[in-house]
Amino acid sequence: MASGNMSNAGVPPMRDRSWGRVAVYVVVWALAVGYLVPFGVVLLNSFRTAEEIAQTSMIGWPTNWVFGNYTAAWATYCIAQTCSGIQPYMWNSALVTVPATILSTLLGAVAGYSISLWRFRGDAWIFGLVTMGVFLPEQMRLIPWTIVLRDLGMTNTIAGLVMIHTIQGLSFTTLFCRNYYVAIPVDLMKAARIDGAGFFRIFWRIVLPLSPPILIVTVIWQFTHIWNEFLYGVTFTTGQQQPVTAALIALSASVADVPQHGIQSAAVVVAALPTLLVYLFGGRYFVRGLTAGAVK
């Protein structure tokens, strides 16, 4: 019965506002609330004092709204003996995320372009190998990267993390750009070659101008993934070099007389802010780009 009604859900409602439709909405709302409750709790706690949280409960509406948690979390709170708040770690994350996002997107676009539009010997193999990276678990790559960073003398550096994220991101960016570019008609390439354009001129003048939808997808994807990445950050960097995700753990581990849940919550909100903003402003372009074709 349910499935019978479900199949009506996609059809424009004529007479019966079917129960299946209602069921879909109930499920969707339940999921949405389920996802949002933890964030709501953290957000509310970030405006409550530590005392209030300790005396009442972790879950509750602020009796009086305080903003001090944010200034403390940003600039003064002590993390692993350094009392500078999460500000320097936010910078670290930005210094890792922004270059790695740009580099992996650009390199992925060039790689996807050459694989899809310039057939060369072994191109299918190279594509297969590159995209295998999408499916390899992170943990498997920890030890190889440890060796590489050590041999390059890049252990515990931001540049090391940029390199790792750029190279690993290539799997995803190449896959997506390649799948987008295969839709570009080969005749376009032929015409350009007759016109005398070479590899990079064709990329720059013809392919790149068609690319914004897919570049937005890869930038958003890379940005959120690299910003939220934790394992490499905590494994390959320590102390002052850590990205904010790793620093948050150190923060929550720091001992105080009263557990500083308010400040910790504020720090979490601040750390999540960049990806939240990217989602709020870029989310619909992301969806649009995923379904867009290269040439209408």
Place this chain on the structure above:
Amino acid sequence: MSALMIRDLHKRFGSVDVLKGVNLDIESGEFIVLVGPSGCGKSTLLNIVAGLEKPSGGTIEIGGRMVNDVAPSDRDIAMVFQSYALYPSMTVRQNITFGMECRNVPRAARDKAVEHVSKLLQIEPLLNRKPSQLSGGQRQRVAMGRALVRDPLLFLFDEPLSNLDAKLRVEMRAEIKQLHARIGTTIVYVTHDQVEAMTMATRIAVMHHGEVQQFADPETIYNRPANLFVARFMGAPPMNTLPARVDGGRVMLGDGSVALPIDAVGLGARDVVLGIRPECIAEPGRRFGDAAPLIIKARVEMIEPTGAETIVTLRLAGEKMIGRVAPDVRLAVGAEAEFAIDVRKLCLFDPKTERLI
């Protein structure tokens, strides 16, 4: 001067032989149409001439220069694609000037060339639009403009009109023909529309299975097809071909109940395939030249009035044939009727080799 010389050209994709030894000699100023059924290798041949595809064997000379190892942009050619292949993110003007931009032509010269070409093709009002803002016919013009601006030794057209509606296609056909008369540049034009081939070409190369079946002027292709494939491919409706037997000055059709006089001295008595164009079978009042008409009787099996004429399917000597009669002739399906036969243009083919005798 020879504009394009193709010698023993081979192309294989993996294990598939797509071109099996193509030879073509094209004089400067000719309008050559490559015609053939889908998949016979027309586009492949054009792509190899353009340098977009490498031949597996053979040589290409353009304007007397061997170009096998010359890049597409240095072959002094321009190409128009079936899909038009306009650069989607560029304006019409940029589409036309892109080639000159790649060759570092100074801006003043570029502007002048655009002006000249857009006037020639009447696309001046479109220059600042994007391809997505153009109709199919306009895109077609722009694609031609992009080729014309190059002023090459050789134009290559790959089914440039097949995405247009029927009316526009006829218009553009005439326009391209006039354009050729005006600029005189050699054109190699691919199509599988045999009307386009007949109307535009100075010479037609009919291709089939990766081989040139016949390379001749339209009249020869039509009236003296080199083999049965060409006979059946060119013309709509196609040439009737039926088993027959020559003996002395006569040819006996099908079951032998009908005989036509034919000038076939020296053939002796042998089996042949007779080819007769539908327009050589008409209503009995029709006169073909000065000779007294030859009248035969045949059973009418189907009639298809097109307005300008009526296509009639008839059975003659046990064989099915197609004729074309005047539209005002009344024919009854299933009944016997008289038809006039034009015996001047009969073709005889060898049944084994399928070649014209």
